[in-house]
Amino acid sequence: MTEERQISKAVISRLPRYYRYLGELMEEGIERISSNELSARMKVTASQIRQDLNNFGGFGQQGYGYNVKYLYTEIARILGIDRQHNLIIIGAGNLGQAIANYTNFEKRGFMIKGMFDINPRLIGLVVRGVEIRSIDNLEQFIVDNEVQIAALTIPKSKAPEIADRLVRAGIKAIWNFAHTDLNVPDDVVVENVHLSESLMRLSYRVCSMQDERERKEREKTV
Numbered sequence: 364m365t366e367e368r369q370i371s372k373a374v375i376s377r378l379p380r381y382y383r384y385l386g387e388l389m390e391e392g393i394e395r396i397s398s399n400e401l402s403a404r405m406k407v408t409a410s411q412i413r414q415d416l417n418n419f420g421g422f423g424q425q426g427y428g429y430n431v432k433y434l435y436t437e438i439a440r441i442l443g444i445d446r447q448h449n450l451i452i453i454g455a456g457n458l459g460q461a462i463a464n465y466t467n468f469e470k471r472g473f474m475i476k477g478m479f480d481i482n483p484r485l486i487g488l489v490v491r492g493v494e495i496r497s498i499d500n501l502e503q504f505i506v507d508n509e510v511q512i513a514a515l516t517i518p519k520s521k522a523p524e525i526a527d528r529l530v531r532a533g534i535k536a537i538w539n540f541a542h543t544d545l546n547v548p549d550d551v552v553v554e555n556v557h558l559s560e561s562l563m564r565l566s567y568r569v570c571s572m573q574d575e576r577e578r579k580e581r582e583k584t585v
């Protein structure tokens with residue numbers, strides 16, 4: 364993974380989208396694609412695509428385009444989704460159970476090994492084959508199951524304390540859904556997922572468009 368360290372965060376953040384489009388191309392039986400065709404599908408400029416994909420030694424060939432399967436496999440390798448990651452979910456409420464019920468994570472190599480909660484009414488229940496366990500058994504479970512990633516779907520007031528426990532137990536990656544920023548050591552990565560922030564961005568865009576339409580209407584009537 365040494366060469367990947369130089370790739371900018373912006374490029375890395377775009378790779379999952381390339382991966383999704385390439386997967387769709389493979390499903391359609393398309394074996395190769397030019398940057399122009401990919402650009403039309405993805406609605407990003409062909410030069411952006413060339414720049415992004417050139418980071419990996421240029422999978423494209425003049426006059427041939429990109430080999431879809433090769434690019435798909437390489438991006439999977441770069442993202443590390445060609446290997447298995449063991450994952451646990453902390454907080455087996457609405458969101459935790461929704462994540463456990465989603466089957467596609469396993470197809471990407473993310474194996475949900477266990478769920479943890481403090482609610483005695485939930486402990487012992489099984490969600491799509493994944494048992495909900497007492498948080499008391501967290502540390503031992505992490506070691507026994509070589510868990511690398513923990514999804515945090517607990518109230519924000521509990522998140523810092525649980526994050527500390529996870530880090531002490533050896534967790535290296537936290538998928539944080541709790542609405543709070545976590546303080547973790549440098550060798551632990553956190554990916555925050557906040558649906559409400561995404562909705563706020565959507566709100567801004569829809570309101571801006573509406574304001575613009577109203578401004579134009581007013582100009583017409585003046």
Ligand SMILES: NC(=O)c1ccc[n+]([C@@H]2O[C@H](COP(=O)([O-])OP(=O)(O)OC[C@H]3O[C@@H](n4cnc5c(N)ncnc54)[C@H](O)[C@@H]3O)[C@@H](O)[C@H]2O)c1
Pocket residue numbers: 453454455456457458459479480481482485498515516517518519521525539540541542556557558559
């Ligand atoms: N990031 C997002 O986009 C997003 C979206 C929805 C909800 N959330 C947040 O995710 C969290 C969960 O939401 P929800 O709707 O599933 O809530 P929920 O109340 O249904 O589930 C929370 C679960 O966490 C458990 N819990 C509480 N303290 C715990 C602890 N110390 N250890 C283990 N388990 C503990 C509770 O018993 C409960 O089962 C909330 O903080 C919510 O604000 C985030």
